[in-house]
Amino acid sequence: MRVAAAVLLSVALVSQPADLRSTVTTWTDAHRQAVLDELIALLSIPNVARDKPNIRRNAEHIRGMLARRGFTAEILETTGNPLVYGSLVVPGATRTVLYYCHYDGQPVDPPRWRQPDPFTPVMRGEGADARIYARSSSDDKAPIVALLTALDAMKSAHLSPSSNVKVIFEGEEEAGSVSLVPAIARYRDRLKADLMIILDGPGHSSGRPTVAFGARGIATVNVTVYGPKTGVHSGNYGNWIPNPAMRLAQLLASMKSDDGRVTIAGYYDAVPPLSAEDRAMLDGVPEDTDRMLKTFGVAEPEKAFPKLQYALQYPTLNVRGLVSAYVGAGARTIIPDRATAALDLRLVKETAADLLLAKLRAHIEKQGYHLVDADPDDATRAKFSRIAGIEIDSPPTEAFRTPASDPQARAVVAAITRTFGQPPVQLRTLGGTVPITPFIKAMGFPALIVPTVNFDNNQHEENENLRLTTFFDSISVIAALLRM
């Protein structure tokens, strides 16, 4: 099977398409039901990461899908759920691209869905807005089927990929991708590539093909200001015993200006000025600011950065939660014993977690606080009038960002531009964080994210769906990548 495929592919490589997109759509129009049937079959296998027997069924099923396309297809065992690996060697190709998807999905709460079973797909909606509703319809099984369908359509026109194709499909992304980096030690040779393309996440709301060159990282940290050992009566001691909730408020207020700029010394220092090319890329992203603000019910964004895309190029200091004693039912007239702010710091490539966390610590100390790692003892309480604790909530994930000038990145953008007649929406970085980042950094290859599904897919929620128009468009996007 492998030999036959290699022969076919070497023949196909010589052919160049007049119009790749029409080649693909002509084929998918003719095979629409077969494509959907393959997608539905895959969506029908439950895929919550902890459901080991079904995870195994997914892996075997996908391995079969790969093998039918001539891939060398393997199940790679890990310390957790298995990886599905495939390799398609293209004679004469000088580039190897590793495509990443994940075949597991978020847990489901069936009563909250409009259909009896999230793993029995349902079709709803008419015409251009027809959608398949099922868990993982968008996140992240659709790209697996789109990738293989792109190969099928190309094959029908005797078009082979222009690069060696490797795929790695993960089975526990929604459970934190904990076995992925450890798997490198065992499978590094198989995973080696010149470029990694991550097929995951929703595309830009404009519906245009989208390429993201990176993603911000994240560090989460809890800052606690300590008050009296136990809550004390706010009447008997109000105006005298310091209030930790007020002091936390003052501490947080010292960290950001009124316009939203972080005022911790040197917080942005490591971030180089944006180049003219960077700015051109940011300005090129279609942003409907008014619509976004209306959706969120906010009259005005923060003013520290001129536009959303600019805001995403810098690290954040976000208060994601606050707690001190009680509000509402259970409220008591006390000076609380402590107050805690849960912060998340989004990182950019130049601001590693350690760098920003050190600046945060230094800032808190500069405000007069003695820092502790655990609740202070009596001696510490007697010695320091301001005591704060910093607790790293979970291990940070660093940012990654592939330069737009990277030859592989340029090739991706050029391929999509060629196929669609206009450049993709190019995001210098996603604002959020992807759990694949540690893998990218460990492998050391350039990586791009090509999100292909509809932005309104209800990802991670009930009634997750895949808009079919967007899905069929994505097959051409992936064909463009395969032919770059």
Added chain:
Amino acid sequence: MRVAAAVLLSVALVSQPADLRSTVTTWTDAHRQAVLDELIALLSIPNVARDKPNIRRNAEHIRGMLARRGFTAEILETTGNPLVYGSLVVPGATRTVLYYCHYDGQPVDPPRWRQPDPFTPVMRGEGADARIYARSSSDDKAPIVALLTALDAMKSAHLSPSSNVKVIFEGEEEAGSVSLVPAIARYRDRLKADLMIILDGPGHSSGRPTVAFGARGIATVNVTVYGPKTGVHSGNYGNWIPNPAMRLAQLLASMKSDDGRVTIAGYYDAVPPLSAEDRAMLDGVPEDTDRMLKTFGVAEPEKAFPKLQYALQYPTLNVRGLVSAYVGAGARTIIPDRATAALDLRLVKETAADLLLAKLRAHIEKQGYHLVDADPDDATRAKFSRIAGIEIDSPPTEAFRTPASDPQARAVVAAITRTFGQPPVQLRTLGGTVPITPFIKAMGFPALIVPTVNFDNNQHEENENLRLTTFFDSISVIAALLRM
């Protein structure tokens, strides 16, 4: 019975004691067990305000105790639990003093007590620290028995009270005293007096007799800063969508200086400077600052006011609770939709709740916020970039404070000084709030609080107790009041 008592009392009035305190203690030493038996019998009747049959039993029992001492004793029906009223007319007396106690107690959670039943009193401890453990042993049945025992002891020495004695014992103080002010319309004549003395609360920790001339009031208010309609992804929108938790922190920080002084314009304006007499009184309160700070585990008090007693003379702005999204389990990387601070404002006589709440509102508006009374609608969200809500949590209780120069107040202090050989600890105001304040204000008479039980009585908690040495001392304190 009433005639006989009046005859006896008119005879007794002419006699003046060489040493009232030794008269009382000689008698109580001789009748110690009988006194304790009467206390134990009263403590054995369950007295949670919602337990109507037992509340009625308490009222009837206390009415009998009063009648046995020659009081005109009545049960006054109210819209809630009954009041027990008593009057003892002293021929020739020109002053009428109304003594207030409450016979209901806090709810109980028996498994948390060291004894099988909080209403089956238990004696524990040796010598000077022997205590009776039972619900309401200190709060507030002890003063009822102490008052009547003082009359018994005085009677044995042919000493009558020097003023007409009225008593009003309430049966739902721990449930908010909601029927007390409404009862005035029906019983105003009975309740009229030249002075009200509230026998409730713990005495000063020094163990010395204590007189408080007032109590601070309270207003509780929730301040909410609104963010996006629902929490939004802190990666996708961090640095761009304003964060309500940070804005709440900035807003709170604008309300207080680093040293704890309220910086809301004019917050203290209505409070007149302390006079030399005021300062002398505040300085005269024994304060063991070091011990208090050690107990609370705080190295240093706030610096806005030099000492605790000074701090209590001013209104507060206390953050009693904070909440925004989640901290710890359940924390999500979002920009929260709202953040709320629960505040309590302790009031002094010169700063009515309305005055301070108006200043708070004005301050928030001055920080650029549009104030709403309910969650903002889309039009409001679109119009105002900063939106905050203020919600009054429960009706405010105003402060009261009887001037130390009031003749009745002077007489109380003089009487205790005469009996104990030194002045009582004199508190210009309690820091906390007493629910009796609206009644005092409605009746318009001067009022003093004479707290008589041990400061460490575990009031409102499990294992409430009464230190017997303190209890027997309190009988002399009350005798001094009766003979003032």
